[in-house]
Amino acid sequence: MPGLLVLMGSGETSPTMVEIHRSVARGLRAGARAVLLDTPYAFQENAADISARARQYFARSVGLDVTVASDVTGADWVFSGPGSPTYALDRWTRSPLAGDLRARVRARQGVTVLASAAACTAGLATVPVYEIYKVGAEPYWREGLDLLEALGLRAVLIPHFDNAEGGTHDTRFCYLGERRLSRMERELPPGTAVLGLDEHTAVVIDLETEALEVAGRGGLTVRRPGSLAVLPAGTRSGLAELRRLAEGGGGAPVPQPVAVRAPAQVTLEETAGACEERFAAAAAGADLVAAARAVLDLEAEIVKWAADTEEDSGGVDQARELMRLLIGRLGEAAATAGLRALVEPLLALRGELREQGRYEVADALRAAMHEGGVVVEDAPDGPRWTWTATR
Structure with a gap:
């Protein structure tokens, strides 16, 4: 079995x-045994649905x-993903699973894929993200599985490192933000590095050759007090280089602000x-075919992303809500498409009447259009019209 x-x-x-x-x-053999550990989200009412979508x-x-x-x-292949890191740890450490996962990495055998909440448990300490971000607990660390110890890495792993959902508040670093992460870093054992893994980004480590690859749309950040190094997507290196960076070799001063990479x-x-x-x-150009095509393209993307088990901002539910809104707008545009050929010349005529100072006639024309369901509003950039309904 390949060791990864x-x-x-x-x-x-997700498609990414x-x-x-x-x-x-x-690299798996034919008929490989593939196992999904649902522990991180097993407490959720929709756990069965999440598992079904993942499968x-x-x-x-x-x-x-x-x-x-x-x-x-x-198992040839093991996967675990979103949910609560601490919920998973509580159950894994009370069963043989914690030891079995560590043994897989130490033996350099089998494929072990940990993502999001599950990835958060891979280091010597774990961020209790639910407790801190969602419940409001004071920042603290939980003991992790420390799978990285077998690779010679004294580190914690933080997924969602470049998260930007907060808008007006800092949700980077798995929703901790700079203030809380800086405080928590001071509580780590001396010599511990923070490995920050961006969203839609993966680090693939060959446990036999110790080759390392960063893939996806972001990067892997190696952060120590006062310095950091970033391995962007496309980086092909080795564990030796990652160990060197984690031990403080070659890190550059923390840039302010950190540059954003193109996705x-x-x-x-x-x-x-x-x-x-x-x-x-x-819609603005009255091209209903192009408008409909945009809605259909959005629907196709929703189908592609339907199995996504993450619940981040901008997920499938929000895309469906947008699609419903656009369908409604498409209906409105179709209803008014036939009016445009009539309304636009009338608006031009009204403009000419106003330029000639014939405001009484222009106002009468506007009132007649309003009676027919066309509401005209004068704006600095010209008249705008909307169709309400035929009276």
């Missing part, structure tokens, strides 16, 4: 990670027949925004 450790910052069951999963799966994703997009189980002994892949949120812009431009 794959860590993902987020997007583990498909090629990474496929490249990993190609469907791996079957259709990756070609893996995945079984939900709690025993990883002899290598597009998320559903970005695609939905682009479809909305295309729709608006088409």
